[in-house]
Amino acid sequence: MAKRIWGCCHNRPLPCVLELVNGRGDEDEHIFRSLYPRLRRFAAVVSPVEEDPEDLVQEALVRTLRRGRLSDLENPERYLQTVLVRLASNHRRALGYRRRLFQRLDPPAASTASFPSDLADLFRLPPEIRAVLYLVEVEGWTFRDTAEVVGCTEEAARTRASRGRRQLRLQLSEEGT
């Protein structure tokens, strides 16, 4: 995905400060500004319900800038989306662990979810499945492109989409009965 993961003009793994000062930073800022609305919406779908999607976008940007410049990436949007999915997945795991720990210390008095049931059902799905469903159903991406973002094969992306739809259908029908 990256044209050049390591190295810049001084063959260092981190972006050159001089270049950032002299204008390459502006180029990155421009790229990010143009991508921001789509990234924000994507982050809102994949991030855990307890988390502010804006924070996730910023975290993804920090991780990406640590590796190099946005303008050095072949497809910055796709790269950032991949980082977003992985971050969301890590955060979900961490949140799950913390939730279990707190439950053991102090059994829950109230539920954290305050969303309509459809939305709550969606957020029960793993971030990778939510990412696939969003990109395919809303953004109209092909499974091949979606698979690249999620880091799986095209076939696995299809399976995830179908599993996601099935789970949502099941949850909705359970609520209906």
Place this chain on the structure above:
Amino acid sequence: MNSNLVEVLRLAADRSEARDPNLVFATAQRRVRKRRTMIRAGAVVGAALSGVGFVALANQSSGQREQRVAASDSTTAPRRVLAAPTDVVLSDGGPQVWPSEGSAADRSSAVAVSSAFVASLTGEAPAEAVARQGDGPQFAPTYVDVKLASGATIEVLAAPQGDRSWRILQVGQPPGDSSGGVQADFIVGPVEIGTPSPLMLKFAPPIGAAAGTAYYSTTEGTFAAKLDMEDIEQRQLVLPNTFASGTKTTDTPGPEPMNLVAAALVFRSGDGLVLSIRAGYFGSFAG
């Protein structure tokens, strides 16, 4: 269901209020710069501490062939590190795959370079070395079966270079899954992903292995560490004097920048016979 699903997804996508993208970018950039400054400061302090530790160790054990090294390896108990007998075999940060260009090893043929490599690592002359030339072109990457006196066969993959000398690509025995391939059968990674830490080798020892030696070449020099029964049972070994920069995390694609150039594991039986060799080349440090 589909229209309902799209609606729900759109609702989820619009669940938060947008911030100023310029502010988000500026904050991210500030965080990256701050972290970079901290890493540089940490590196300076680390280098100073390592220097002090190294001088202290060198003073303690000058003249001894074996020294106890705990520097740069705070995750495990002190480990015996031997002065490396394989400087001629493992390259020292050079761009070429080992054996290094400067070594005196005979590199005139696949058989010669493979035999020299195995002899240097094991300390014994191979009983036989046969190239599997097959029907392919004569001057192409070739597997060489190097048979040792112990009966073990080491499979070496050698390749010709532009000057018609040969170099070794990989050493190892088939992984046992009947794929027929030669692979190093070990993986290298940082002890802790995401933070600067020493490197760890994870390997699959051959049946009957009771001891061994890990020879490894870093950008700072070549080292050898003894594997004891505990290491073999745990199937892993932390390599002193190695480091991974810690810039690689599980969230970002790409390789982990590290100072390891090449590594070779020699496994021996209880009575000292060589059972197997696993070796791999990782290239020079990218940072």
